Amino acid sequence: MTASAAQTPQRKRAVNGAARRIDTDEIGLDALVGHAGYAVRRFQIWIFQDFIKTLGDVDIRPTQYSVLTVIGANPGLSQMAVAKRLGIERARLVHLLDSLEQRKLVKRIKSKSDRRSHALHLTAQGETALTKFKRLAAEHERHVEEKIGKANRERLLQILAGFT
């Protein structure tokens, strides 16, 4: 008796190379169903896809949105501060800001108090754009509500509040 047979009732026997035709929904996930990480991962992929699609016209991805939002709410932050707050590598933020600055949504202003760092600001154009992005993001959020239910979404936010 193999170890896995002991804890996993194998529903199919195919010791030869049979490869029965099988519906997707009759494939068991076994231990996976008890793992939060698996469900969370699948959900996160769904969310990002919907976000990207909903904000497709304005070509803004989740990470870009988070950067713009934080800068908008805290003008003058350094790149280091933004990176730390959002859990982004500062190396990665460089490229993100390059892109956003090219699109005239953000500007890096040389800090006078610390000449190593940049103070980050939205441009005027960036501020009006962000308002639109927020509107679209709210629409995306409604899609999430429709998907898992209003109450469940609230509970989810509450459960995961510690990770923000």
Added chain:
Amino acid sequence: MTASAAQTPQRKRAVNGAARRIDTDEIGLDALVGHAGYAVRRFQIWIFQDFIKTLGDVDIRPTQYSVLTVIGANPGLSQMAVAKRLGIERARLVHLLDSLEQRKLVKRIKSKSDRRSHALHLTAQGETALTKFKRLAAEHERHVEEKIGKANRERLLQILAGFT
């Protein structure tokens, strides 16, 4: 008045390049706190990091674990079936299986009923290894419990059950 100022009380004024020294926890996330996607993303990153660390000794990553688990519970599946069930690109599964087959955990057996496809099986070594992986994964799951609470983890699994 700018549009964003209307809905976002800006706590700091730094129109010059000041770049005040600021604690991470006094940086506001603004609209981000209301977005499920942000919390879910941060949580998912935390989970994966813990999973990778907890299964670091055996060098198994979440995706590899999911593939092994599904094959273990459904021996004889084709690559297409596994890919579809787990939401993995079949192109990506090729590399995953190459790696797992090199490590003698999985074997591809040519199907006789459909000579295009492979029937996937765990090796004997793969089965005993998977038992160990499951033990470690369960340990990881306990870390999740400690992080968000036993009841919250249960509720989370329930809320996201539709995505598995």
Added chain:
DNA sequence: GAAAGATTGTTGTTGACGACAACAATTGCC
């Protein structure tokens, strides 16, 4: 005040991953 150490932004590399496109071999359909 000079030397040593830390921080900030930048560049580059690596590897995991999702998405797509193209292809040969094979199967299923009409």
Added chain:
DNA sequence: GGCAATTGTTGTCGTCAACAACAATCTTTC
């Protein structure tokens, strides 16, 4: 028999996390 669909494979592209190294600039220490 011929044509469309499927399966595994190879390849490319872009996103992302994780590091490492570097120059410029603070900060600390002696």
